[in-house]
Each structure stands twice: as structure tokens, then as C-alpha cells.
Amino acid sequence: xxxxxxxxxxxxxxxxxxxxxxxxxxxxxxxxxxxxxxxxxxxxxxxxxxxxxxxxxxxxxxxxxxxxxxxxxxxxxxxxxxxxxxxxxxxxxxxxxxxx
Amino acid sequence: xxxxxxxxxxxxxxxxxxxxxxxxxxxxxxxxxxxxxxxxxxxxxxxxxxxxxxxxxxxxxxxxxxxxxxxxxxxxxxxxxxxxxxxxxxxxxxxxxxxxxxxxxxxxxxxxxxxxxxxxxxxxxxxxxxxxxxxxxxxxxxxxxxxxxxxxxxxxxxxxxxxxxxxxxxxxxxxxxxxxxxxxxxxxxxxxxxxxxxxxxxxxxxxxxxxxxxxxxxxxxxxxxxxxxxx
Numbered sequence: 001x002x003x004x005x006x007x008x009x010x011x012x013x014x015x016x017x018x019x020x021x022x023x024x025x026x027x028x029x030x031x032x033x034x035x036x037x038x039x040x041x042x043x044x045x046x047x048x049x050x051x052x053x054x055x056x057x058x059x060x061x062x063x064x065x066x067x068x069x070x071x072x073x074x075x076x077x078x079x080x081x082x083x084x085x086x087x088x089x090x091x092x093x094x095x096x097x098x099x100x
Numbered sequence: 101x102x103x104x105x106x107x108x109x110x111x112x113x114x115x116x117x118x119x120x121x122x123x124x125x126x127x128x129x130x131x132x133x134x135x136x137x138x139x140x141x142x143x144x145x146x147x148x149x150x151x152x153x154x155x156x157x158x159x160x161x162x163x164x165x166x167x168x169x170x171x172x173x174x175x176x177x178x179x180x181x182x183x184x185x186x187x188x189x190x191x192x193x194x195x196x197x198x199x200x201x202x203x204x205x206x207x208x209x210x211x212x213x214x215x216x217x218x219x220x221x222x223x224x225x226x227x228x229x230x231x232x233x234x235x236x237x238x239x240x241x242x243x244x245x246x247x248x249x250x251x252x253x254x255x256x257x258x259x260x261x262x263x264x265x266x267x268x269x270x271x272x273x274x275x276x277x278x279x280x281x282x283x284x285x286x287x288x289x290x291x292x293x294x295x296x297x298x299x300x301x302x303x304x305x306x307x308x309x310x311x312x313x314x315x316x317x318x319x320x321x322x323x324x325x326x327x328x329x330x331x
Contacts, residue, residue, distance in 0.1 A: 068108075
């Protein structure tokens with residue numbers, strides 16, 4: 001289910017078919033699976049903000065916060081909230097749907 | 101600069117890195133106002149200034165709560181506001197080029213010492229006139245004046261010694277306004293408190309008490325420094 005990022009589940013849910021949840025084990029199972037997809041995407045969101053944090057941190061070494069904030073389109077104080085040196089959290093190396 | 105950084109250009113006009121590597125907000129016209137504001141707030145709400153303002157307020161209000169509130173509000177809000185303004189000033193300088201260690205201009209240090217001296221002066225004048233009230237016996241005044249005398253001498257000696265030593269001259273200069281105020285307050289106390297009726301014996305004992313306290317403090321500091329150096 002995670003391999004297509006919830007595509008199949010979504011297609012079934014909007015199909016309007018009578019017993020659309022049946023192939024996946026009923027509505028309860030679909031709800032739990034959809035939550036799993038949500039957990040994965042949340043993880044990816046957090047992974048990308050960690051990447052952004054490290055990149056902005058590197059920018060702040062060489063450029064003024066005024067410049068960085070202007071280029072990112074955020075306020076000056078916000079730049080320091082985005083930037084974080086060496087995030088310690090570990091993330092997945094590859095998304096499930098990537099071609100191997 | 102790295103090739104990957106080519107699509108971003110510094111928008112602040114900084115001095116040429118070849119000529120001046122490290123930059124301070126005072127070098128940049130657009131950063132100077134907020135740095136000055138931040139420093140001013142810091143000077144006006146430093147812990148000694150706030151404590152003295154709270155003491156004056158305590159004298160005026162004759163209750164405990166207003167000075168406590170004033171002290172906390174001044175120090176906490178002052179520190180936050182001052183920090184905010186100086187941070188906004190540093191925003192104009194890339195982190196690698198920030199000259200965080202540069203000392204402030206001498207006139208600024210003197211000005212912030214002047215603020216402290218002013219508030220100290222007000223507080224001391226209040227003390228002098230409070231003790232001049234008729235309900236305070238002249239013996240208390242004599243003892244207090246003896247203590248004042250030694251304290252003023254110590255403060256003055258500290259400043260003069262600092263001024264004489266080239267390495268400590270900055271510190272000495274910054275202490276000058278405060279020392280002047282303390283000496284002036286002592287002179288004021290002498291003229292306000294006594295009309296030639298000073299009890300010299302009590303005055304002497306006040307001085308002895310203060311000297312003993314000073315020796316105790318000095319010895320503690322010396323011992324502390326020895327221990328820190330021996331570690």
C-alpha cells in the first residue's frame with residue numbers, strides 16, 4: 001500500500017463502487033492503512049525540513065540573514081527558526097515507490 | 101565562493117573581504133540604528149541600573165511589591181528587547197564575517213557607566229537625605245559616615261589603580277563616573293549630616309567595620325582566584 005503512496009486506496013475510495021473497501025479488508029483496515037500512508041508522508045515532510053535546515057544553516061555562514069530571508073521569501077527572524085545545524089534524527093534512505 | 105552559490109548574491113553592501121574580513125553592525129549604516137537601540141535598552145535596563153531604580157521606587161512606594169515588579173519587568177523585558185534589536189543588527193552580516201569580539205567604542209562604555217552613575221547618584225542622595233531626618237540619631241550618622249568614607253576610598257583607589265595600569269585602563273575609565281558619584285555623595289553627606297558635632301569615636305568604628313568587611317571580601321576573592329588558578 002505504501003509503495004504507491006496511497007494511489008490505489010484513493011482511487012478505490014473515490015470510485016463510488018458499492019463494496020470498495022472489501023478488497024483491502026473492510027473500512028477499518030482502509031482507515032488504518034490510510035493512517036500508515038499519513039505517517040510515511042509526515043516522515044518525508046520532516047526529512048525535507050531537516051534538509052532545508054542544514055542548507056539554510058550553510059547559507060547563513062556565507063550570506064547575511066537579510067539576503068537569505070529575502071531569497072527564501074520569509075521574515076528575518078524566521079530564517080533562524082528554519083536553520084538548524086546537524087539534525088540528529090535518522091531518516092529513511094529511499095521512498096518505497098522509487099524504482100530500484 | 102563556491103559555484104553552487106552563484107545564484108544568490110549578497111544584498112547588503114559589505115566591505116571588501118580582502119580589505120576588511122570581519123564586520124561589526126557599527127560599520128554598516130543600515131545596521132547601526134538597531135544596534136544602537138539595542139545597546140541603549142541594554143544600558144538602561146542592566147541589572148545594576150534596574151536594582152537601583154527598584155531601590156528608589158521602594159523608597160518612594162514604601163512597600164515591597166512595586167520594586168520587585170519593576171525590577172523583574174525592567175531586567176527581563178529589557179534583556180529581551182535589547183537582544184532582539186542587536187540580533188536584527190547582526191542580520192546584516194554573514195555569520196563567517198561577524199566581528200563578535202570587537203569591543204564597543206570607548207564613549208559608549210563611558211555613557212553606559214554614566215547611566216549607572218546617574219541612577220546611583222539619585223539613590224545615594226535619597227539615602228543621604230533620609231539619614232538627615234531628625235528621627236535618625238547623630239550617632240547612627242557618624243557610624244554610617246565612617247563606613248561611607250572607607251567605601252568611597254576603596255572605590256576611588258580601585259579606579260585610580262586601574263587607570264594607572266595600561267591593561268586595565270578601559271575598566272578604570274568605565275568606573276570613573278560611578279566613583280565620582282560615590283565621592284560626591286560622601287562629601288554631600290558630610291556637609292548635610294554634621295555641623296561639627298560628628299562623634300569621631302563612632303566614626304572611627306564605622307570605618308574599622310567597613311575595612312574589616314572589605315578585607316574579608318578581598319581575602320575571599322584572592323582565595324577564590326588562587327583556587328581557580330591552581331586547578
